[in-house]
Amino acid sequence: MNENTLIIVIKIALGILIFIGVRLFQRYYKQKGWRKVNKLFAPEVVQAIQNFYPAQAIVERREDKLTAYCKSPFDNLNRRIFGRITLLHLAAALGRKDSCIILMKYGVNIYEQGADLFPTDEQGLTPVEWAKKFRHRHTARMIEKYAEKHLQK
Numbered sequence: 001m002n003e004n005t006l007i008i009v010i011k012i013a014l015g016i017l018i019f020i021g022v023r024l025f026q027r028y029y030k031q032k033g034w035r036k037v038n039k040l041f042a043p044e045v046v047q048a049i050q051n052f053y054p055a056q057a058i059v060e061r062r063e064d065k066l067t068a069y070c071k072s073p074f075d076n077l078n079r080r081i082f083g084r085i086t087l088l089h090l091a092a093a094l095g096r097k098d099s100c101i102i103l104m105k106y107g108v109n110i111y112e113q114g115a116d117l118f119p120t121d122e123q124g125l126t127p128v129e130w131a132k133k134f135r136h137r138h139t140a141r142m143i144e145k146y147a148e149k150h151l152q153k
Contacts, residue, residue, distance in 0.1 A: 033059040033094065040093060040134070048082035049090065055081055058091050058099045066099055070106035077106065078119070085121045085130075092127035092143060095136035100127075104146050118147065 037046055037059050049055040054077075057065035070077060080086055091099035118126035125133070131140035 033061060036094060045082045045084065052079075052081055054087055055090055058087060058094065058096055061096065061098075063098050063102060066102050067106075070102060077103065083122075086119050086127070088119070088127040088143075089121055089125075089130050092131035092136065092139055093134050095131065095134065095139045097139050097142055100139060100143055101146075104143070 037049060041049070049059065054066055054069040057063070057069065078086055081090065085093075088100060088103050091103060118128060120126055121130075128140045128143050131137070131143065
């Protein structure tokens with residue numbers, strides 16, 4: 001084996017190891033997200049989350065799928081999961097800042113579009129309150145800052 005061939009083999013091996021590592025990391029976060037959902041919500045709500053494509057994307061940290069869904073004009077982003085919570089409530093409860101940003105960026109729960117800036121669930125809690133309730137202070141602060149910035153416009 002000459003030196004160039006050895007370098008190519010090493011690069012291929014490293015590429016394979018990185019690919020496997022990324023897959024394992026994704027699987028770990030996917031399982032961790034669903035365990036968290038099972039702890040936080042009643043079984044019927046968990047089943048509704050599993051059957052709602054953008055909610056699955058939030059739980060599994062698949063921002064690419066959530067963005068694709070938000071860009072599609074076919075569904076209402078303010079739809080309530082099992083008639084109780086919005087996607088923003090779910091993302092805030094799980095502490096998914098990236099998902100919250102995507103949802104707010106694409107106009108979910110935005111005052112200008114006729115929706116509430118802070119929608120409430122059946123108990124009267126907003127996504128910010130959900131984030132604080134489940135100890136996601138950074139997520140709550142980020143949503144509040146977005147709201148302040150939005151209200152200044």
